[in-house]
Amino acid sequence: xxxxxxxxxxDTRRRVAAAHARIDARELPAPSELDAIRGLTGIGAYLxxxxxxxxxxxxxxEYLVRLTTxxxxxxxxxxxxxxxxxxxGRADTRFPGGHGNTGMAHxxxxxxxxxxxxxxxxxxxxxxxxxxxxxCSWLDSWRSSTDAGRIWPYWITRPQLRAGRAPxxxxxxxxxxxxxxxxxxxxxxxxxxxxxAARRVAAEDTLTRAxxxxxxxxxxxxxxxxxxxxxxxxxxxxxxxxxxPGNAARLDARIPHLLSLIDPxxxxxxxxxxxxxxxxxxxxxxxxxxxxxxxxxxxxxxxxPNSSWDxxxxxxxxxxxxx
Numbered sequence: 230x231x232x233x234x235x236x237x238x239x240d241t242r243r244r245v246a247a248a249h250a251r252i253d254a255r256e257l258p259a260p261s262e263l264d265a266i267r268g269l270t271g272i273g274a275y276l277x278x279x280x281x282x283x284x285x286x287x288x289x290x291e292y293l294v295r296l297t298t299x300x301x302x303x304x305x306x307x308x309x310x311x312x313x314x315x316x317x318g319r320a321d322t323r324f325p326g327g328h329g330n331t332g333m334a335h336x337x338x339x340x341x342x343x344x345x346x347x348x349x350x351x352x353x354x355x356x357x358x359x360x361x362x363x364x365c366s367w368l369d370s371w372r373s374s375t376d377a378g379r380i381w382p383y384w385i386t387r388p389q390l391r392a393g394r395a396p397x398x399x400x401x402x403x404x405x406x407x408x409x410x411x412x413x414x415x416x417x418x419x420x421x422x423x424x425x426a427a428r429r430v431a432a433e434d435t436l437t438r439a440x441x442x443x444x445x446x447x448x449x450x451x452x453x454x455x456x457x458x459x460x461x462x463x464x465x466x467x468x469x470x471x472x473x474p475g476n477a478a479r480l481d482a483r484i485p486h487l488l489s490l491i492d493p494x495x496x497x498x499x500x501x502x503x504x505x506x507x508x509x510x511x512x513x514x515x516x517x518x519x520x521x522x523x524x525x526x527x528x529x530x531x532x533x534p535n536s537s538w539d540x541x542x543x544x545x546x547x548x549x550x551x552x
């Protein structure tokens with residue numbers, strides 16, 4: 230390992246130890262403990278791509294398995310990933326008693342995707358497949374079936390948890406960070422890891438229907454990778470690569486339209502990327518031009534098929550098992 234890998238390994242051990250101590254104390258986690266942006270899921274995505282694998286990756290997976298064990302807190306039984314704050318990690322009067330986040334960026338879809346990706350790469354710890362099943366079952370219990378397909382709420386509040394009823398779905402964007410697109414990819418990966426053919430087809434169909442629903446597309450209002458058209462095109466591209474043939478064809482057919490929403494003039498992905506990078510404003514990955522450009526290029530027929538630039542997003546399936 231070089232110096233950076235050594236520092237990340239030490240930080241991982243420290244964070245995992247703190248997380249286990251928190252669970253032992255029956256306290257609820259902060260989003261930054263577990264999520265893909267700031268937490269152990271994001272670190273796990275990095276470790277999964279290292280050629281040596283390492284004990285730190287297994288420690289993260291063991292933590293995520295334990296995270297799926299319910300917690301007894303304040304006289305109630307809560308999912309182990311239930312946080313006592315709002316989605317931004319701060320106290321929020323809109324979330325009395327905290328919330329259970331379903332999203333890929335800050336919620337349980339991120340850990341689900343990492344557990345599945347590790348399984349697909351041959352890295353499996355005790356209880357991992359059972360943990361995948363637990364998360365999938367919880368997500369199943371909170372989805373709504375509508376004329377536009379399956380929709381998951383961004384989060385569940387404590388009053389909703391007590392009532393056992395999901396909120397009526399509104400016109401919400403089906404983005405990577407929150408919503409149907411990210412959750413559908415996590416579900417597809419979980420299905421591939423567990424051999425669940427029905428869940429795989431359902432996840433692919435769910436994304437296809439979301440990308441053809443005018444209401445959900447209207448709710449998407451920017452080009453970004455995180456929560457815009459670029460993210461939808463990118464996830465469609467990744468899901469199609471692992472989909473059954475009929476679903477793959479339908480998803481591939483949606484990508485040109487999604488890219489056209491980024492550039493109504495109809496430029497090629499390479500010209501669109503060049504124009505975006507040439508714009509000095511907003512060059513970031515998640516919300517800026519760099520992410521949009523990468524998504525546009527990766528959806529191009531001339532893209533490198535084995536590129537894994539999106540490993541941090543937990544959307545790309547490992548090409549080979551870890552040895």
